[in-house]
Amino acid sequence: MLASGTGTVLGAVLEAGVPVTVVVADRPCRALELASGAGIEALLVDRRVFGGFGPDFDRARYTEVLTDALVARGVDLVAMAGFGTVLGERLHDAFCGRVLNTHPSLLPAFPGWHAVADALAAGVTTTGCTVHLATPEVDAGPILAQEEVPVVEGDTEAVLHERIKQVERRLYPATILRVLDRLESGAPA
Ligand code: GRF
Helix, strand or coil: CECCCCCHHHHHHHHCCCCCCEEEECCCCHHHHHHHHCCCEEEECCHHHHCCCCCCCCHHHHHHHHHHHHHHCCCCCEEECCCCCCCCHHHHHHCCCCEEEEECCCCCCCCCCCHHHHHHHHCCCEEEEEEEECCCCCCCCCEEEEEEEECCCCCCHHHHHHHHHHHHHHHHHHHHHHHHHHHHCCCCC
């Protein structure tokens, strides 16, 4: 699993019994602590070592190091849950069709890092979450599961995001388990 934040979706994935080999983060974060606490390897591939968050960031090299770490551990499926770095081609070459992402909007609506704020700003009355296969193009791969979530009068970004995450904590583990089943049976993800 790849995560950068509080890791509540990661926590739900672990609770659902998804076999997780390693949790990788791009910065120190609670997701790493959660992994360690659950007895799972917590690996920090620190973005600051690769040029940080500005124009000096070496995305290709970062992707290479992270991908090599996953390959070395024999990972079958890569699942991102709030991972704050867009990874380059090398990851998708190594895990073609085996990279999943969960996103807090009904894609293709509101792609990007500010999906919840963007939905609020657009004044929609329904948003939701999407589990999809990740491709080199951000928030654009084939959709595997989607569920609507209502926007309620007076919602703040935090309140709405939490309502969406409650659904993600159910939908993402269930979808990951379904994909793992398919991979085990030899079918594509
Ligand atoms: C989720 O809403 C996910 O879709 C988004 O980041 C959030 C992760 O939340 N990309 P958490 O860190 O697991 O609480």
